[in-house]
Amino acid sequence: xxxxxxxxxxxxxxxxxxxxxxxxxxxxxxxxxxxxxxxxxxxxxxxxxxxxxxxxxxxxxxxxxxxxxxxxxxxxxxxxxxxxxxxxxxxxxxxxxxxxxxxxxxxxxxxxxxxxxxxxxxxxxxxxxxxxxxxxxxxxxxxxxxxxxxxxxxxxxxxxxxxxxxxxxxxxxxxxxxxxxxxxxxxxxxxxxxxxxxxxxxxxxxxxxxxxxxx
Amino acid sequence: xxxxxxxxxxxxxxxxxxxxxxxxxxxxxxxxxxxxxxxxxxxxxxxxxxxxxxxxxxxxxxxxxxxxxxxxxxxxxxxxxxxxxxxxxxxxxxxxxxxxxxxxxxxxxxxxxxxxxxxxxxxxxxxxxxxxxxxxxxxxxxxxxxxxxxxxxxxxxxxxxxxxxxxxxxxxxxxxxxxxxxxxxxxxxxxxxxxxxxxxxxxxxxxxxxxxxxxxxxxxxxxxxxxxxxxxxxxxxxxxxxxxxxxxxxxxxxxxxxxxxxxxxxxxxxxxxxxxxxxxxxxxxxxxxxxxxxxxxxxxxxxxxxxxxxxxxxxxxxxxxxxxxxxxxxxxxxxxxxxxxxxxxxxxxxxxxxxxxxxxxxxxxxxxxxxxxxxxxxxxxxxxxxxxxxxxxxxxxxxxxxxxxxxxxxxxxxxxxxxxxxxxxxxxxxxxxxxxxxxxxxxxxxxxxxxxxxxxxxxxx
Numbered sequence: 261x262x263x264x265x266x267x268x269x270x271x272x273x274x275x276x277x278x279x280x281x282x283x284x285x286x287x288x289x290x291x292x293x294x295x296x297x298x299x300x301x302x303x304x305x306x307x308x309x310x311x312x313x314x315x316x317x318x319x320x321x322x323x324x325x326x327x328x329x330x331x332x333x334x335x336x337x338x339x340x341x342x343x344x345x346x347x348x349x350x351x352x353x354x355x356x357x358x359x360x361x362x363x364x365x366x367x368x369x370x371x372x373x374x375x376x377x378x379x380x381x382x383x384x385x386x387x388x389x390x391x392x393x394x395x396x397x398x399x400x401x402x403x404x405x406x407x408x409x410x411x412x413x414x415x416x417x418x419x420x421x422x423x424x425x426x427x428x429x430x431x432x433x434x435x436x437x438x439x440x441x442x443x444x445x446x447x448x449x450x451x452x453x454x455x456x457x458x459x460x461x462x463x464x465x466x467x468x469x470x471x472x473x474x475x
Numbered sequence: 476x477x478x479x480x481x482x483x484x485x486x487x488x489x490x491x492x493x494x495x496x497x498x499x500x501x502x503x504x505x506x507x508x509x510x511x512x513x514x515x516x517x518x519x520x521x522x523x524x525x526x527x528x529x530x531x532x533x534x535x536x537x538x539x540x541x542x543x544x545x546x547x548x549x550x551x552x553x554x555x556x557x558x559x560x561x562x563x564x565x566x567x568x569x570x571x572x573x574x575x576x577x578x579x580x581x582x583x584x585x586x587x588x589x590x591x592x593x594x595x596x597x598x599x600x601x602x603x604x605x606x607x608x609x610x611x612x613x614x615x616x617x618x619x620x621x622x623x624x625x626x627x628x629x630x631x632x633x634x635x636x637x638x639x640x641x642x643x644x645x646x647x648x649x650x651x652x653x654x655x656x657x658x659x660x661x662x663x664x665x666x667x668x669x670x671x672x673x674x675x676x677x678x679x680x681x682x683x684x685x686x687x688x689x690x691x692x693x694x695x696x697x698x699x700x701x702x703x704x705x706x707x708x709x710x711x712x713x714x715x716x717x718x719x720x721x722x723x724x725x726x727x728x729x730x731x732x733x734x735x736x737x738x739x740x741x742x743x744x745x746x747x748x749x750x751x752x753x754x755x756x757x758x759x760x761x762x763x764x765x766x767x768x769x770x771x772x773x774x775x776x777x778x779x780x781x782x783x784x785x786x787x788x789x790x791x792x793x794x795x796x797x798x799x800x801x802x803x804x805x806x807x808x809x810x811x812x813x814x815x816x817x818x819x820x821x822x823x824x825x826x827x828x829x830x831x832x833x834x835x836x837x838x839x840x841x842x843x844x845x846x847x848x849x850x851x852x853x854x855x856x857x858x859x860x861x862x863x864x865x866x867x868x869x870x871x872x873x874x875x876x877x878x879x880x881x882x883x884x885x886x887x888x889x890x891x892x893x894x895x896x897x898x899x900x901x902x903x904x905x906x907x908x909x910x911x912x913x914x915x916x917x918x919x920x921x922x923x924x925x926x927x928x929x930x931x932x933x934x935x936x
Contacts, residue, residue: 291553293513345620374622441496456630473733
């Protein structure tokens, strides 16, 4: 797994709630037996016209102003539905390293962390400010500092402050939570398999004591 | 303080606790299928790690299999390759596989209970979010990603943080025509699609106590649609009677011993939950969804809400419905009865009972997909295949089919499908398809009438 410490980049706004993993990667693309190539089909049916297969120009992932962004900012309850880890592979494959939302579905969150994709949960207010800001100014740079658990972007959205001059040179900042164990994994690029394999003795000792009735 | 059913099962499976971190949870049974396992096998291979307990893994082919001509080679080369990978991997590692055509083949969440693999007090996982189904037996069962499939392969364990506890109680008498599917669609419509995120849910109350195991499985199956990783129902005599005599169930003295242990599992009277909801059974009606997530549900004769946020408007536009309108009389050309939610024998009995002696409307394509070979055999035995065929329905072979439309069973773009499956997401049943989730009874009635009808009136008449 790739290490993650600090990242400064632009973001793609996707202000839609309840984005399910079927939208992130439709089932018909789950026939592969390796992890490659899913990025090409991320949000396939939102990026391409169902009838004629043409690119939908108004969809944020297709807009030139968001081309090199490495952060996806999405509405509440991101990644709900199917457990398919292909959704995390598709987002990573597209070049995204961080997803920011006000709420994540459990399984997606776990899958993301297991693939070096950082899910950052922020308050609905912060999310709105960030969405508004990157929609108004796609060049907005956002910094993710995993060590200090801080997300920060330049400027304060106009609606939040009466004096626009005040806004100059200021930034909006928020702390975010991450499981301490997962944080260590992300920073060092560790994954759970090695850790679990190292616990083999304890697992085997447990097996001798566990309750088993059936076959 | 007392313990919940969930606490009891969880605590009995904790191998170790990392200070300030997750716990190592031991997994009793690991179910796998062709779509979410190949990358996990590859991962272990690449690292040179063996599979720790192949005898605790059971495999089936279900997600990406055809539901016609299963005796012939699979036509699509990508699908064929995926199925071959599963066979090869299982053979190599000594894992039991109920492959296409095997008498025990079927949807993973249908076959494990019917073979007695699923038992109370167990921890079970599968690379599929509807693994919550098995919680109907009082087991902790939940869906995992492929990285976690690899972790269980390597260690028969997972690193997890204990979720919070949630209880949904439904008491009272269900009105006529209300099935377990309606109960769970109602609950989700009331509490929303993320009310359960971070929680494990227990369903309690006389409504669940009086349900069959099939009904309980339908309810627990959709726990994930309200965000809960899993749902559980306390094991009782109904559970024990269902398991007794099943192929992999404990036999003889072992069964008696198991039952006495299982009887200790239900939630203690003084146990508390982090969150509780209570509903009155009398308020539940046959349900339909009108939007693009399972929480967007209404009673069959209700109106769609007038307005909502941007996500609501987007969903209505996709579905081509108007705020404030009713779904009754909407012409329907596709009906699907199947999926891990509603493809068990009881689901088909309900549908057949309604269909018997009637004719399917000429505009409707009605697909019936049994959950397993054993369900298919039972349908034949009870004469239900004849009932359906006489009514003009098409009986297909077992598999996940049009629930996720990975195979050729796709609903055409723009068409509505009244479906007994679990998800009405955009394009779930095929690009541009529009899914309306319902019970097997409402689905059967829709197929006969060619449009959505108020089943409560038909039944009362």
